[in-house]
Structures are given as structure tokens and as C-alpha cells.
């Protein structure tokens with residue numbers, strides 16, 4: 001599917017943003033104009049045969065994976081399985097510049113992420129949450145959300161550098177979604193770890209991502225904060241697609257439910273994929289990850 005059917009694909013390495021935006025080959029120009037990703041064939045994200053080597057060590061090994069538009073996919077797997085490396089490749093943090101990379105990574109039908117660099121990929125509608133919260137500690141929660149909105153050039157240019165009623169509404173909606181209404185005017189540095197994590201997700205949401213990548217979002221959270229985050233992500237279903245990497249199985253169970261698809265990575269490849277119940281019963285998963 002997608003890129004696999006194109007025999008003429010040219011494995012051109014990532015190039016700079018200026019080139020990417022001027023050429024139409026990447027499909028990026030159209031995305032930035034319309035704010036839409038072509039998901040007419042189902043997947044919003046498609047990886048095929050992706051191999052990443054660091055000094056000969058294969059962190060990803062012919063990884064093939066696809067996420068449907070609107071899906072919330074949980075990814076689990078042992079330490080060193082390649083989960084973070086996968087996110088690094090999708091977002092351009094790892095590329096031909098700093099590793100040996102091969103394979104295909106597509107956003108929707110037409111955006112070849114392997115041809116784009118990190119800042120350009122950030123403009124395509126992919127939001128990434130790293131493990132450690134990165135908020136502006138001195139600024140109030142409200143200002144953090146406002147600054148995040150201003151960082152989105154597509155949005156801000158149309159606002160003519162002032163916060164109108166529409167912008168304020170969006171901030172209020174995000175405060176409600178992240179359960180931070182009561183903290184709106186507190187400096188972000190005074191928030192609990194769980195609140196900071198929710199604020200950072202709120203900041204990503206201000207940029208209206210099409211695809212959110214979350215790497216171990218509940219690490220260090222209390223049980224209550226963990227379940228609160230599960231509720232938040234559940235509420236985002238329908239507004240963006242998500243890929244969530246986690247070790248916390250209760251959190252994964254809350255997100256995947258009975259029918260959600262879970263992917264198990266091991267040694268840089270997909271070891272198993274299916275409902276959480278099915279992968280938990282898989283002998284290879286028990287062997288490599290869950291233990292007996």
C-alpha cells in the first residue's frame with residue numbers, strides 16, 4: 001500500500017525546509033495550505049521496512065507499522081526495543097544525518113517524512129510529547145497555552161498578533177480538556193508533575209495536531225494522575241490520531257479497552273499486534289516482555 005506501490009520512489013535523504021517547501025514532490029506545500037493530510041486510504045502514518053543503525057547496531061529492524069486515521073494506538077515492548085527510536089525517525093530527530101536509515105515513512109498518502117527535516121515535520125501536524133514535561137515555569141498556565149498557540153504560524157498570522165475571542169475560546173476549551181481550569185493563573189512551575197504533563201499536552205493541542213506521539217506520558221505519575229491522563233486522551237478521540245508508548249499496563253488497558261489495537265515492539269520489529277488480551281496471551285510476548 002501507499003509508498004510500497006511506487007516502484008520509482010527515490011530514496012532522497014532529508015533536505016532543508018526551504019527546499020521542501022518550494023518543491024511539491026513532498027506534498028508538504030499542499031498540507032500547509034489546506035491544513036489537511038490525505039488519509040483517503042485509511043492510514044495517517046505508515047512505516048515500511050524501516051531500519052535504523054547506530055554504528056552497525058540495529059535499533060529498528062525492518063519495522064512495518066501503520067496507524068489508521070483517528071486511531072489511538074498503544075505501543076509496548078521491552079527496554080531498548082526501539083520505541084523511542086521509532087518516534088525519532090517519524091519526527092526527523094533521527095535521519096540520514098546522524099544514523100544509517102532506510103525504509104519508508106509516510107504521513108497520510110503523500111507526505112514522505114524521510115525527505116523532510118525535523119523543523120519541517122513539526123509543521124506537518126505531528127505533535128510530540130517527550131517524557132519530561134517542558135513548560136515555561138515562570139509563566140502562568142494560561143500564558144503557556146497562549147504562547148503555544150502563537151508558535152503555530154498558520155494560526156497566528158491570521159490573528160494579526162492579537163488574541164481575539166476565538167483564541168480565548170480555544171484556550172478555555174483546552175483548560176477544560178486538561179482539567180486545569182482552576183490553575184489557569186498559577187505559574188506552571190507550581191503545578192504537580194501530572195498537571196505539568198497535562199499542560200504540555202494542552203500546549204501541543206493548541207497547535208491542532210493531526211497526529212500526537214506520546215512517549216511514556218505517565219512515567220512518574222500517581223495512579224490518580226495516570227487515570228486522569230487516560231481520560232484526557234480518551235476525550236481526544238476523533239479530534240486527532242495518537243500513538244502512545246507506555247510500560248504502565250493499567251494505563252494501556254484503560255486506553256486500549258477490549259477492542260483497541262496494541263503493538264508490541266521487540267528488537268526493532270513488530271513482535272505482535274492485536275487486542276491487549278490477545279497480545280498478552282501471545283507466547284513470544286510473554287517470553288520477551290511480560291514474563292511468566
Ligand SMILES: Nc1ncnc2c1ncn2[C@@H]1O[C@H](COP(=O)(O)OP(=O)(O)OP(=O)(O)O)[C@@H](O)[C@H]1O
Nearest residue numbers: 054057058059077078079080081082083084085086
Ligand atoms: N543515538 C543513539 N546512538 C546509539 N544507540 C542508540 C541511539 N539511540 C538509541 N540507541 C539504542 O537503540 C536501542 C533502542 O533504543 P530506544 O531508546 O529506541 O528503546 P526504547 O524501546 O524506547 O526503550 P525504553 O523502553 O527503555 O525507553 C537501544 O539499544 C539504544 O541503546
Ligand SMILES: [Mg+2]
Nearest residue numbers: 083084085215
Ligand atoms: Mg524509550
